[in-house]
Amino acid sequence: MTAPAPAPVRPGLLRSALVILQKDLLIEWRSRARINALVFFALSTMLLFSFALGPDTRLLGRSAGGYLWLAIMFSSVLALGESFRVESENAALDGLRLLPVDARAIFLGKAAGNAVLLLILAAVLVPVTLAVYDVRALLGLPRLLGVLVLGCLAISAPGTVYAAIASQSRARDVLLPLLLFPILIPALIACSKAATLVLHGDAMNELESWTGLLIGFNVAYWSLGLLLFPNVIED
Amino acid sequence: MSTPAPALAIDAVDLSRRYGLRWALAKVNVRLETGQSLLLTGHNGSGKTTLLRVLAGAVPASTGKATIFGLDLATQRAAIRERVGLLTHSSYLYEDLSASENLLIPARLLGVPSPATRIRELLAQVGLEGRARDAVRQFSAGMRKRLSIARMLLKEPALALFDEPFGELDPGGIEQMESLIRALQQRGSTVVLATHLIEQGQSLCSQRLHLSGGRATAA
Numbered sequence: 001m002t003a004p005a006p007a008p009v010r011p012g013l014l015r016s017a018l019v020i021l022q023k024d025l026l027i028e029w030r031s032r033a034r035i036n037a038l039v040f041f042a043l044s045t046m047l048l049f050s051f052a053l054g055p056d057t058r059l060l061g062r063s064a065g066g067y068l069w070l071a072i073m074f075s076s077v078l079a080l081g082e083s084f085r086v087e088s089e090n091a092a093l094d095g096l097r098l099l100p101v102d103a104r105a106i107f108l109g110k111a112a113g114n115a116v117l118l119l120i121l122a123a124v125l126v127p128v129t130l131a132v133y134d135v136r137a138l139l140g141l142p143r144l145l146g147v148l149v150l151g152c153l154a155i156s157a158p159g160t161v162y163a164a165i166a167s168q169s170r171a172r173d174v175l176l177p178l179l180l181f182p183i184l185i186p187a188l189i190a191c192s193k194a195a196t197l198v199l200h201g202d203a204m205n206e207l208e209s210w211t212g213l214l215i216g217f218n219v220a221y222w223s224l225g226l227l228l229f230p231n232v233i234e235d
Numbered sequence: 236m237s238t239p240a241p242a243l244a245i246d247a248v249d250l251s252r253r254y255g256l257r258w259a260l261a262k263v264n265v266r267l268e269t270g271q272s273l274l275l276t277g278h279n280g281s282g283k284t285t286l287l288r289v290l291a292g293a294v295p296a297s298t299g300k301a302t303i304f305g306l307d308l309a310t311q312r313a314a315i316r317e318r319v320g321l322l323t324h325s326s327y328l329y330e331d332l333s334a335s336e337n338l339l340i341p342a343r344l345l346g347v348p349s350p351a352t353r354i355r356e357l358l359a360q361v362g363l364e365g366r367a368r369d370a371v372r373q374f375s376a377g378m379r380k381r382l383s384i385a386r387m388l389l390k391e392p393a394l395a396l397f398d399e400p401f402g403e404l405d406p407g408g409i410e411q412m413e414s415l416i417r418a419l420q421q422r423g424s425t426v427v428l429a430t431h432l433i434e435q436g437q438s439l440c441s442q443r444l445h446l447s448g449g450r451a452t453a454a
Contacts, residue, residue: 008346019343023329030331030370086329095327098293099390100316101344 013105020101020109021116027086028117034082038121042075043128050132057134064133065195069188072122073155077177079117080159083110084167093233103230107160111225115156122148138201147198150214151191157221158183164232187217244269244394244425245290247301247308251449252285252294259285261449262299267427267442269304269393272420274436275429277446283429284323286446287396290427291321303394320392322400326383328371334358334382335367341389357385362411376403384415395419397428401435413439 011019028034049067053060060067087093096106126144130136137144159180166176194210245267252260260282267273275283288294290303292312301308303315328337335354342350358364361381371379380403387395397416401409409432416439420426430436437443445452 006348008348010346011344016344019340023332023340026336027329027331086331089330090328091323091325092327092329094293094325095341095386096344098291098316098319098321098327099341099344100313 013102013108016101016105017108017112020096020106021112024083024110024113025116028113034079035117035120037082038075038079038117039124041078042071042121042125045071045074046125046128046132060133061135062196062200064129064135065197065199066192067133068122068125068129068195069151069191071125072118072151073181073184073188075121076114076118076155076159077180079121080114080156080163080180081166081172081176083114083117083160084163088167097233103233104226106233107225107229111156111160111222114160115152118152118155119148122152135199137198139198139207143207144195144198147191147194147211147214150211150218151187151195154187154191154214154217154221155184157218157225161225161229161232164229187214187221190214190217241305242268243302244271244304245273245301245427247290248299250286250289250299250301251297252282252289253297258297258449260289260296263444263446263449263451265290265301265444267425269425270420270423271442272426272428272440274433274440274443275427275446276431276433276436276443277429281446282449283446284398285449287321287323287398287427287429290394291319291396292316293321318393319396320387320390320394321396321398322384322387323398324402326371326379327386328379328382330372331370333368333370334363334374337371337382338386338389341386345390347389353389354385357388360388360415361385362408377405377408380404381408381411384412388415388419391422392419392424394425394427397426397430399430400428401430401432409435 046067050060097103162179163176166172166179169175190210190213194207194214197207197210243266245265247263247265249262249264250260251258251262263286275286277283289296290301292308292315296308304318306315308315335358338354338357339350342354347353355364358367361384363378363381363385366378371382374382400412400416404412413435416426416428426440428436428440
């Protein structure tokens with residue numbers, strides 16, 4: 001007599017989110033189109049800033065942190081839009097909803113995937129920033145990495161929610177930056193200020209306040225994302 | 236002791252769904268006992284797909300009430316989705332992933348035990364065992380349909396909803412699809428089948444509901 005097949009045991013919220021994250025990273029690895037486009041777009045943006053401001057290296061260096069974050073933010077629109085294009089194709093997101101997968105797990109997995117992608121982009125942009133704008137990370141690269149992690153997380157959480165909203169519209173490419181940029185302005189200010197302090201030194205001990213603010217934005221953005229995303233994909 | 240399955244798999248009263256100003260489904264009543272099969276017929280745009288999507292919990296009904304296995308469609312959608320499988324024109328597949336990866340992700344999300352073995356079995360059942368590693372992007376419409384049904388069968392649904400399951404399939408594929416539906420019926424699944432191939436549908440279903448302009452009418 002054969003033993004009965006074991007009953008399926010559905011994974012919890014975090015394990016489901018991990019499966020979604022692995023799926024997104026695998027799709028990214030398979031196509032590699034998104035990261036290639038992102039890197040070239042971000043590099044072009046950074047070079048355009050330096051052409052627009054002319055050869056004044058002191059002026060360029062002073063604003064390097066801001067330009068780095070503007071390049072990441074502009075590129076994030078491409079990354080976020082693409083992350084929901086693969087879900088719209090063949091109604092794959094509907095397929096996940098109907099399995100069913102907890103919508104919060106879909107949010108966590110996709111937002112984490114977008115954050116990873118932005119971090120990879122940031123890792124490519126940092127040496128370019130240091131070279132093109134002729135600056136050094138005076139407070140050390142680990143601190144710059146910390147700011148990049150917090151900033152990418154702060155972009156990816158609201159970005160994932162708004163990309164899900166925009167993906168349901170025909171004007172998705174226009175709609176996403178219109179929705180996303182206004183809400184990212186406070187985080188962009190904190191990211192730029194923190195990056196500038198890491199690059200040029202922190203004589204007034206301001207870095208802790210700005211990173212604290214970034215942590216606060218992350219708590220707010222991720223909590224709101226968890227609350228709002230299920231309504232976005234269900235309605 | 237396990238709870239016996241409710242006698243009615245579907246009990247829908249005055250089910251309606253509106254898109255903008257247009258009623259895609261208007262006051263449709265469906266009663267189907269557990270283990271029975273229903274054939275849905277009607278012209279294009281008659282409301283068949285909308286009815287299946289509402290019953291699967293993919294979209295909410297605008298008005299009307301329905302229970303699926305005794306669960307309220309308006310308030311217990313997650314529990315209903317666990318029991319229902321829906322095969323539609325949308326394949327739910329990721330183009331850049333291989334056939335086996337497209338099954339592995341839902342298998343892991345569903346907590347299927349020994350997913351690799353189960354996926355091999357399912358791919359063999361739908362005739363795709365030789366294409367397990369190929370990206371879906373390279374698949375024909377018929378192969379995608381086969382992979383979609385394998386994805387649906389991962390869940391072993393108590394209520395299986397099929398929207399044009401024979402579309403895009405070659406004669407061999409149609410035969411295979413028929414035998415997969417019969418196997419589901421033999422396992423006790425309730426089946427709702429929307430198709431224009433009425434002969435095939437009637438050979439698989441004991442009851443029939445004809446839709447026209449979103450309303451149930453005589454065939």
